[in-house]
Structure formats: structure tokens, C-alpha cells
Amino acid sequence: MPFVRKFTVLALTPVLFAGPISAAHAFQARPQVDARPIAADEGAAALWQSLKRLQTRASLMMIVAHPDDEDGATLAYHSRGVGARVALLTLDRGEGGANVMSSDYWDALGLVRTEELLQAGRYYGLDAQYFTSMTDYGFSKSLDEALGQWGHDKVLEQAVRVVRTVRPLVVCSVFVGGPTDGHGQHATAGLMAQEVFKAAGDPTKFPEQIKEGLLPWSPVKTYARAPFFRVSEKGMYDYANHTWGPVGVTNHITGKWEEGRPSVTVSIPAGSFDPVIGETYSQVSREGLGYQRSQNGGQSVPLPGSQMSDYHRFGSVLNSPAKEETFFDGIDVSLAGIADLAGSKPPAFLKPGLEEIASQIEQAMKSFSAQKPATVASPLAKGKLKVESLIAETEKSGLSAEAKYNVLHELRVKQRQFNDALVAALQLKLNADVIPAGQEDGMMAAMRGAASTFQMATPGLAFPVKVHLYQPTVPSLTVKSVKLVGTSGKDWSVSGPTSPATLTAEKAADPTFKVKVPDNEPYTQPYFTRAGLQNAAYDVASSAPRNTPLTPYPLQAVAQVEYEGATVGLASVVQVVSKVNGPGTLRYPMPVGPALSVAMSPSAGVVPLGSKLINVSVRVHSNVKGVASPSVSLSLPEGWTAEPRSILVKFSQEGEEQTVAFTVTPKVAEGKEYIVTAVAELDGKSYSEGYVTIGYTGLRPYFLYSQAKYATTGTDVKMAPDVSVAYVEGSGDDVPAALEQIGVHVSYLSAQDLANADLQKYSAIVLGVRAYAVRPDLIANNARLLQYVEKGGTVIVQYNTPEFDHNFGPYPYVMSNDPEEVTDEKSVVKILDPKNPVFNWPNKITEKDFDGWIEERGSKFLQSWDPKYTALLETHDAGQPEQKGGLVYARYGKGVYVYNAYAFYRQLPLGVPGAFRLFANMLSLPKNPEIK
Known part of the structure; x- marks a missing residue:
């Protein structure tokens, strides 16, 4: 007989329990999140590595600052080669970095990089991953600056918490905790790896953790990868501050300066070949690193060969010798x-x-x-x-x-x-898929493969889930249970068949369950939030999981079988299915979200003074399974009106998305901020928030939520009339959408356009961020761009990486392989050539236009340039030489060529008024009366 049950369960998390261990903590299998394991974790390779892990209690935890900092080869060698239990603590999620894959930046980029690191960690063989609540606020040039932003004890408390949770024998880092780490956040990671060596075992440190039941733990040793110092008669080169100093490092455990280049205590043979896996550990790790595509664009797996990772020991509770063979020498593992x-x-x-x-x-x-x-x-x-x-x-x-x-x-x-x-x-397999209602079983369905399903469950939704349990090795196994469980603690209604009594070899059990999402089920979203980008740490609710990558996905299949008296548990996250041309069938964890996702476009910006009308768009995405007709309206500041007052949107099926436009009559004063909110009404419920699905095809998606608001500022910004602008997209940015607010509608140039189109019909051509890194067609047709300038056009090159360092401009310049950046968004900016047309029309630019910038001034400043270029601005961080290569201007023939390293791609989408005024002037150069 079928049964019906309702239940509440505690969250199943992919980490070891952080609290006191007792009988109440019954064994639970950790859920498989991805539908398919990687090749190194299947078949005989998986079994052999499992056996190696069983025979040792070696354990290692690495601490780094950002995703992709980790020494993946060392991690893979210890996990897959030695059999050690290996964990990774990453201090932040890389929110302040660049992105070569999409226009996800800030907190959205943090989620992208989290998902990428989780994928990479499968190749490293990680037992668990952890993060602190710190955010990457941008490039930091010193340890003191990073600690000033984050707070020393706030970081140390969380690092200690994770060490006390993992309880590793060895702690290590890629960084030494000093200026040669090249980044203040890197140095913080190195510092933490040394400080937790003593602090985690000290019961007087963070006693609130001990009251919670998390007891002290003292690692036996701590290491850092031996740094690559550049040494000459001048001493040691400080890559962060570009200065020379004495040779050596600070040992943060003893507080003493250790003279000379740090010695190599142990060399890890990370390039060792694993005959069962069929690759070196370095190769396996580089496959994982290749999943961090937002930073590196994709895989670059080396050929097999010897590779050593050298580490310096900073501390040991043993009387350890100066040279060691392994991290675990002298430890009974x-x-x-x-x-x-x-x-x-x-x-x-x-x-x-x-x-x-x-x-x-x-x-x-x-x-x-x-x-x-x-x-x-x-x-x-x-x-x-x-x-x-x-x-x-x-x-x-x-x-x-x-x-x-x-x-x-x-x-x-x-x-x-x-x-x-x-x-x-036993080669046990457990998978669970959402299936369309009424999907047929049998051979035809198997031949066609899984059918596409909805991609977002909603509260109250009912749907079937098919669980697949399989084993090919023994005649039969006793099945103790097969069930579905929720992870949020809410009541999921599940009905289905009783569990099969046995599981026969090569005959799968495929029970189908009917599931209903609780009406109060929380949405699948980050458990961490921050009120603004100026915050260097996320807020985490007291009830939220501590230091885990993400909130557990909402629904899991759990099975237990019995073999020779031993209970064997499996767990797998329930997946939704989609079919995409090229990649084929994709399975991703089923999320829960709202019936309607509502977002404003743009979400931030400016309203030019004197604007009679502005256009505001609202994007509505329907997750309703069938027909839906919500009405959309705007909540406006006092004195503002909108036409129409509301708009009825008609959806015919789940997954549709529509954008509706309102014509708004604003009433603004200069410098005053205003908020416009969109609201969608459906079946008596109001929806005024929405999500964006972060990432790109092939990356497991996640969801960033925000209120459906447009935050804008009354701004005295003018734009020359009749300027036609073309845009060459680079690695992705939201500049074109932001420019719509000042009346600029861009045309996008394809590779064919760059090669063959009449470029002279455009007044100005703007190159997107990192365009020379990702657009080989731009490099191939660069000569056409210069001809365009020579005949009277204007080219504005935005921030580019050293791929631009090949004299693509009309006159020579040098960027260098290590170009300067100015990270202090409050650094003083000096106008070097006040009479230059860039500063005088149609907006009079002053130094006040650089107030209110966010995260940074700019990156990849030119180092030197031909005298035919004019440097227009100067700024620098404290202790940094003057940087004049951030905005350079040149006349070439009848036109104008501008290289701009200032971070407009960050400022414009966030509505920084002065950035709009200056960018409007650059776009207006073709009409500027001072240019003849």
C-alpha cells in the first residue's frame, strides 16, 4: 500500500558537525550535489582512494584568501595520493575581482566564484570547503590595510572556528603573511595559518565557541609555500609595494624576523603519477582549476611531468628537523x-x-x-x-x-x-530527478533520456520525483529505506511506494514519489547578505550555518541498504533537468523560489536635471506552472508620476519572462537620492523582489536576490546631441545599459562588423572591459579602428589587461606585465590638463566628480607613453608613486583616441554621478566645439 507522511528534518550539511559529538548525531551520508561524479571518483579509482583514506588519520587544512589562490596540486596529492583528509578555508569569495565569463560582478561574482571553487574542489579531492563572512572589497596592497578593513579578531575567530571544526593535524597556506604575498588579503591568509596554530588550542581564545560545544584543537605543524622572492644586492623585492627591502619574513608564531630567503622544509611531489587515476595529481588539480573560468577562461592542463611544491615550516609542537620528507613526519597517522x-x-x-x-x-x-x-x-x-x-x-x-x-x-x-x-x-548509485507529471516509463523513455522539467520549484507546488537506486556487484542487498527529505526544517509532504525489500544486481529500483513544497519553504539563496558594497563583511543570521559555502539545497533522496550486517547510506540532491543544444542534458540541484521574480532595469543610476520624462523598465519572470496574469505597478517618490499606472502581464507557461516599460515624470533636485520600487500582484500576493541566476552555461547555477528597486540621483549631466555610439563587448559589463539613462543607445559591433562594416557612421566607438583579452577579432581589425580615428572618429578604450600591451594605439605606450592599480576609491584625483576638451564640455568636470566612487579608482594604468599622448589625471594610493597613466588622450588625424583605466565599468552601473558626467564628456568629444 502507498503511504503518506509529513516530517521535519534538520539540515544535512556537507561538513562535519561543528558542535559536540554525541549519540544524537547519528551517521548521515553526505549528499551528492552533482548528478554525476567526476571520473577520478568513480569505479576502481574511487574504491582505491577510499581504501587509502581509511588506512591513515593524516589530515590537512589549507587557508587562502580568494578562490583560485589554492595550491590545488598539493591538495590533490595529499587527498588522492596520501589519503589524507583535506579541507580548504577561503577567507572571501572573490567579489572584487574581474570576470572574463559574464557581467556578474560584486556579490554576484562572489557566488560565481564560490560555485567554481566547489567544482574545482571535486578534483582536488576535498573533504570539505569553508568560507569566512569576509568580502573581497578590492585589491589591498598591505596586510595592515586588509586587517583594517576586516578586523584582525573577526577573521581569526572564524579561522579558529573552522580549525576547531576540522581538527587537522597540519595547517598550511600558500602565503607567508607578509608584503611579498602581493595582496593584503593574501597576507591575511598567511597570517591566519600561523596564528591559528596557537589560538585554536587555547581555551581562553573565543570561549563562546567552547560554550557552544566546539572544543579547542591544537594542530601539530603549520607551513606556508616557500615564496618566490626576487633578490638582488638591493635586498628583497616587495611585489605589493614595488619596493626593495631586507631579505626575510616575519614568523608570526614567534613574532621574530627570520633573516634570508625562507628555507624549504619539505618538497611535495605534486607531479607524481597515479596509475589508477591515469594522471598526475598536478594534472587532476589543473582540471579543477580550469573550472574557475571567470578568472582564467578555462582549462590549461599540463603534460605529465615532475612537479614539486616547496613549503617552509613556521611552527611545530614536535622537535622537527630542518628537512622533512612529508608534512606528517614525526606524527603518528x-x-x-x-x-x-x-x-x-x-x-x-x-x-x-x-x-x-x-x-x-x-x-x-x-x-x-x-x-x-x-x-x-x-x-x-x-x-x-x-x-x-x-x-x-x-x-x-x-x-x-x-x-x-x-x-x-x-x-x-x-x-x-x-x-x-x-x-x-558495491558500486552503489543513487540519483533523484524531478520528472514531468505523467511521464511514461519503459524502454522508449530510457531511449529518449530524461525529459526537461521546471527549473524553479515554488511554495505549494506539487510534482513527482523519481529516485534511481542501482548496484551491479552482489546478487542482492537488503534495502532498509528509500525516502525524500527536506533540509530546511519545514514540513514537506511526501507520498510514494514502500521501499523495495531487496536490490538485485543490475536491476534498478525506481520508486516515484509525489512531493509538495511547504508553503513556508525558504527560497534557495545565500545565507549571507550585506547592506551595501561598502561593507567588508557579510551579515549572517545567528540561525544560519557557519562558514559553509552555501545553504543546503532543499530536497534530498536518502537511501540505506544493508550488507553483511553493516548499514550503508547514500544521499543525493534532487535535480531538475534541462536540455541545451551543445551541452545536451543538464541536471542541476532543484531550487525553491518565488512564483514571480521582479527586477528593475536599471537598478541604479542617475536622472539628468531637467528631465521631463524617463523610461523605467520592470522585468518579470514567471515560475508559475501554467497561465498567470500579474499586474505590475510602481511605487514612486513624492511628486513623481508614472504612465500607465499599472500594466497587466500575461504568461502562458512557466519560465517566461517579460519586460514592461513605464514612462515616468520625475521631480529631482541635484544630489538628492530617490527610490522607485516595482510591485507585481498575483492571486492576492505582492512580489517586490527578484533574483538573477548567476554564472554561465556549464556552471551550476545559484541565485542572488535583491529588492525590485531603482536607486537614482538627480544629476547635472548633459550629453551632446546626435551622438551615435558603437560598443565592442569585452568580457562582460553593464556600461551600455547604464548609458541609456543619459540618452545613449549603443550599437553592438560583431566580428563581421569590425571587419567589414562602415565604422565612420558612428561618432564614437567604446571598447568593453578586457576586450583585447577575449576578442581576437578586435586584434585582427585593430588597424581599421585606427583608420576610423584618423578619419575623424573617437575611440574610448576601457580597462584592459596586459594583452593590450602591444601598441594597439596610434602611438607607442607601455603597460607592463604588472601594471599599477589604485585601489583606494577615496584617493585624491588631480586634473592635470584643466583646459582639455574632456573636462569642459558639455559638463564642467572638477575634482568633486571623483567623490563617491566605489571600490577602486582604476586598474591597469599605463607605465609610459609617447609624448603625443596627454595624461589627463593623476591619482595614487598611499605610498604609491604618482599614477598618470589612467586616462590618456591623443589626437590622431582628425579624430581622438582615449585609453581609460578608471573603473567606469563599476561606477556607471552603480549610479555614481561624477562617473556619468565624465563619461558623457568623452562620448561627446566628436561634437565638442573645441575639437576642430
Whole structure:
């Protein structure tokens, strides 16, 4: 008979429990989030690596600043080669970085880079990933600046919390905690790796964590990758500040200056070849790094070969020698070593029990067969049962609270690792897909593959989910349960068949469940938010998960089978299905979101003084499964009116999106800020927020929510009439949309346009950010651009990376491979040539126009240039030489060529008034009466 149940469950998180370990924390399989494991984690390779992890208690945690800072080869070597339990703590999510894949910036970019790092971490073989609540506020040139923004103790508290959660034997970083790290946030990561070495084990440090049940933990050693110093008779080169200084580093554990180039304590053979995986660990890691495409554009996997990663030891509780073979020299990483955590007199049952477990693991390793993986299942089952027996005995023992905590932590790690090894040995597979209602079963459906489904569940929605449980190795397995569980603690209604009694080899169990989303189910969105980009840290609700990458996805399939008395658990996130030409069938975790997503376009900007009418657009996305007819209206500032007052939108099916336009009569004063809010009404409910799906095709999507608001400022900004502007898109930016607010409608130039179109019909051509890095057609047709300028056109080159350093302008210049940037958005800006046309028409530009800028002044300043260029502005950070190469201007033939490193691509979409005024002047140059 079918059954119906309603239940509430605690969130299943992909990390070890951070609180006290007790019997209440029953074993739970960690959910598989991606529909398919990577090749290195399937078949015989998965099993062999599981066995290697079982035989050691080696553990390592790396601390870095941003996604893509990590030494992935070292992580992969230790996880996949040594079998160590490996975790990664990343201090921020890279919100302030560049993006070569899309126009996602700021917090949206932080989510992109989080998802990219999660994908990369699968290749590194990470046991868990963590983040602090810090944000990447932009390039930081010194450790003191980063700590001033973030707060030393705020970062240390979270680093200590993660160390006390992971409880690693070794902590390391890619950075040493000094100026040669090249970035203040990098240096902070290096500093934290050294400071947690002592702080995490000190019960007087952050005692509130201990009150919560998270006990102290002292790592045995701490390392940093040996830095690449540039040394000469001048001393050591400081890459962050571009100065020379004494050779050496500060040891933050001892507080002492260590003279000379840091020694190499240990060299990690990260280029070792793994015959089971069929690649070197460096190759595997570089496949993962290639998923961080927003920063590097895609994979660049090296050919196999020797590669060493050199590390310097900053601290050890052991009397460690100057040279070591491994991070774990001198540490007992055997299973029997777990007994040492119980103190000088461990319980009589503990060490013999651990030796028995080690014997079962040894037997499994000797029995390993790639062709017959199930031959190792029997000793693995015995080992798992013995671990669980030891857990029960330890919980009842008279050990001190801290000793019991430490022993149970390690035993529960082994319990999970035995479970993973049994899943691999039995080749168990668990998947769960949303399916269309009424989808047929059988051969035809199997041949066609999974059908596309909705992409966003909504509160109250009912739909079917098909669970697929399979094993090919043993005649039959007892099935204890197959079910669906929610992760938010809300009541999900689930009905379906009873679990099958057995799972026969090569005959899948495919139960279909009927599911209803709770009416009060929270949306799938970040658990961290910030009120404004000026905040250097996110706000995290007290009830939210601590330091995890993201909130768990809302629905999971969970199964338990029994093999020789041992219970084996599996969990898999429920997936939605889509079909895209090229990539094919895509499965992504099912999210929950609103019936209507509402967003304003633009979301920030300016209203020119004297504007009689402005156009405001509202984008509405429907997740309603079927017909929907919401009405959309605007909530306006006092004295503003809109025509029409409301607009009825008609959707015929889920997934449709429409943009409606309002003509607004504003009433603005210079410098005053105004808020316009969009509201959609449907079935008696109001919707005034929306989400954007971050990322790009092939990256697991996530969702950034914001209020449907347009924040604007009354601004004295004028634009020359009849200026036609063309735009060459680079790596992605929102400048064209922002320019609409001052009456500029751009035409986008394709590769064919650059090669063949009549460019002279445009008054000005603007090159998008990093265009020379991502548009080979631009490089190929650069001569046509210069001809366009020579005949009277205006070219404005926005921020570009060193790919631009090939004299693409009309006269020579040098950018260098390490171009300067000015990170202080409040740095003083001097106008060097006040009479230049750029500053005088149609807007009179003064230094006040550089007030209110956000995150940075600019990046990739020119180093030197031909005298035919005129430097227009100068600015610099504290301690930095004057930077005059951020805005240079040249007449060439009848036209004008401008290189601009100032961050207009950040300022314009955020509505910075002075940025609009100056950019309007540059676009107006073709009509400027001073230019003849």
C-alpha cells in the first residue's frame, strides 16, 4: 500500500558537525550535489582512494584568501595520493575581482566564484570547503590595510572556528603573511595559518565557541609555500609595494624576523603519477582549476611531468628537523594513533579495537581488484561495524569530555570513510530527478533520456520525483529505506511506494514519489547578505550555518541498504533537468523560489536635471506552472508620476519572462537620492523582489536576490546631441545599459562588423572591459579602428589587461606585465590638463566628480607613453608613486583616441554621478566645439 507522511528534518550539511559529538548525531551520508561524479571518483579509482583514506588519520587544512589562490596540486596529492583528509578555508569569495565569463560582478561574482571553487574542489579531492563572512572589497596592497578593513579578531575567530571544526593535524597556506604575498588579503591568509596554530588550542581564545560545544584543537605543524622572492644586492623585492627591502619574513608564531630567503622544509611531489587515476595529481588539480573560468577562461592542463611544491615550516609542537620528507613526519597517522587522543591511559577497548579495524583495512587493500571491487566489501563491512562498536563504547566510557570529543571525532570520520568505501566497493548509485507529471516509463523513455522539467520549484507546488537506486556487484542487498527529505526544517509532504525489500544486481529500483513544497519553504539563496558594497563583511543570521559555502539545497533522496550486517547510506540532491543544444542534458540541484521574480532595469543610476520624462523598465519572470496574469505597478517618490499606472502581464507557461516599460515624470533636485520600487500582484500576493541566476552555461547555477528597486540621483549631466555610439563587448559589463539613462543607445559591433562594416557612421566607438583579452577579432581589425580615428572618429578604450600591451594605439605606450592599480576609491584625483576638451564640455568636470566612487579608482594604468599622448589625471594610493597613466588622450588625424583605466565599468552601473558626467564628456568629444 502507498503511504503518506509529513516530517521535519534538520539540515544535512556537507561538513562535519561543528558542535559536540554525541549519540544524537547519528551517521548521515553526505549528499551528492552533482548528478554525476567526476571520473577520478568513480569505479576502481574511487574504491582505491577510499581504501587509502581509511588506512591513515593524516589530515590537512589549507587557508587562502580568494578562490583560485589554492595550491590545488598539493591538495590533490595529499587527498588522492596520501589519503589524507583535506579541507580548504577561503577567507572571501572573490567579489572584487574581474570576470572574463559574464557581467556578474560584486556579490554576484562572489557566488560565481564560490560555485567554481566547489567544482574545482571535486578534483582536488576535498573533504570539505569553508568560507569566512569576509568580502573581497578590492585589491589591498598591505596586510595592515586588509586587517583594517576586516578586523584582525573577526577573521581569526572564524579561522579558529573552522580549525576547531576540522581538527587537522597540519595547517598550511600558500602565503607567508607578509608584503611579498602581493595582496593584503593574501597576507591575511598567511597570517591566519600561523596564528591559528596557537589560538585554536587555547581555551581562553573565543570561549563562546567552547560554550557552544566546539572544543579547542591544537594542530601539530603549520607551513606556508616557500615564496618566490626576487633578490638582488638591493635586498628583497616587495611585489605589493614595488619596493626593495631586507631579505626575510616575519614568523608570526614567534613574532621574530627570520633573516634570508625562507628555507624549504619539505618538497611535495605534486607531479607524481597515479596509475589508477591515469594522471598526475598536478594534472587532476589543473582540471579543477580550469573550472574557475571567470578568472582564467578555462582549462590549461599540463603534460605529465615532475612537479614539486616547496613549503617552509613556521611552527611545530614536535622537535622537527630542518628537512622533512612529508608534512606528517614525526606524527603518528596510523589508526592506532587515535588512541593517543584519549590521553596516557586510554580505555582498554580502544587500542585493540583500532588494531582490529586496521587489520580489516589491510585485508581489503590486499584483496583489491579493479575488475571485482566487491571482493573488498566483506572486510569493509566488518571494519564499519567495529568502528560503530567503538563509537558506542567511547560514548559510554569515563574519558574526559575533551578526550571523548577528540576520539569520537576521529572515529566518526572513519565511520563515514568506511561508508564511502562500501559505496564504492558495491558500486552503489543513487540519483533523484524531478520528472514531468505523467511521464511514461519503459524502454522508449530510457531511449529518449530524461525529459526537461521546471527549473524553479515554488511554495505549494506539487510534482513527482523519481529516485534511481542501482548496484551491479552482489546478487542482492537488503534495502532498509528509500525516502525524500527536506533540509530546511519545514514540513514537506511526501507520498510514494514502500521501499523495495531487496536490490538485485543490475536491476534498478525506481520508486516515484509525489512531493509538495511547504508553503513556508525558504527560497534557495545565500545565507549571507550585506547592506551595501561598502561593507567588508557579510551579515549572517545567528540561525544560519557557519562558514559553509552555501545553504543546503532543499530536497534530498536518502537511501540505506544493508550488507553483511553493516548499514550503508547514500544521499543525493534532487535535480531538475534541462536540455541545451551543445551541452545536451543538464541536471542541476532543484531550487525553491518565488512564483514571480521582479527586477528593475536599471537598478541604479542617475536622472539628468531637467528631465521631463524617463523610461523605467520592470522585468518579470514567471515560475508559475501554467497561465498567470500579474499586474505590475510602481511605487514612486513624492511628486513623481508614472504612465500607465499599472500594466497587466500575461504568461502562458512557466519560465517566461517579460519586460514592461513605464514612462515616468520625475521631480529631482541635484544630489538628492530617490527610490522607485516595482510591485507585481498575483492571486492576492505582492512580489517586490527578484533574483538573477548567476554564472554561465556549464556552471551550476545559484541565485542572488535583491529588492525590485531603482536607486537614482538627480544629476547635472548633459550629453551632446546626435551622438551615435558603437560598443565592442569585452568580457562582460553593464556600461551600455547604464548609458541609456543619459540618452545613449549603443550599437553592438560583431566580428563581421569590425571587419567589414562602415565604422565612420558612428561618432564614437567604446571598447568593453578586457576586450583585447577575449576578442581576437578586435586584434585582427585593430588597424581599421585606427583608420576610423584618423578619419575623424573617437575611440574610448576601457580597462584592459596586459594583452593590450602591444601598441594597439596610434602611438607607442607601455603597460607592463604588472601594471599599477589604485585601489583606494577615496584617493585624491588631480586634473592635470584643466583646459582639455574632456573636462569642459558639455559638463564642467572638477575634482568633486571623483567623490563617491566605489571600490577602486582604476586598474591597469599605463607605465609610459609617447609624448603625443596627454595624461589627463593623476591619482595614487598611499605610498604609491604618482599614477598618470589612467586616462590618456591623443589626437590622431582628425579624430581622438582615449585609453581609460578608471573603473567606469563599476561606477556607471552603480549610479555614481561624477562617473556619468565624465563619461558623457568623452562620448561627446566628436561634437565638442573645441575639437576642430
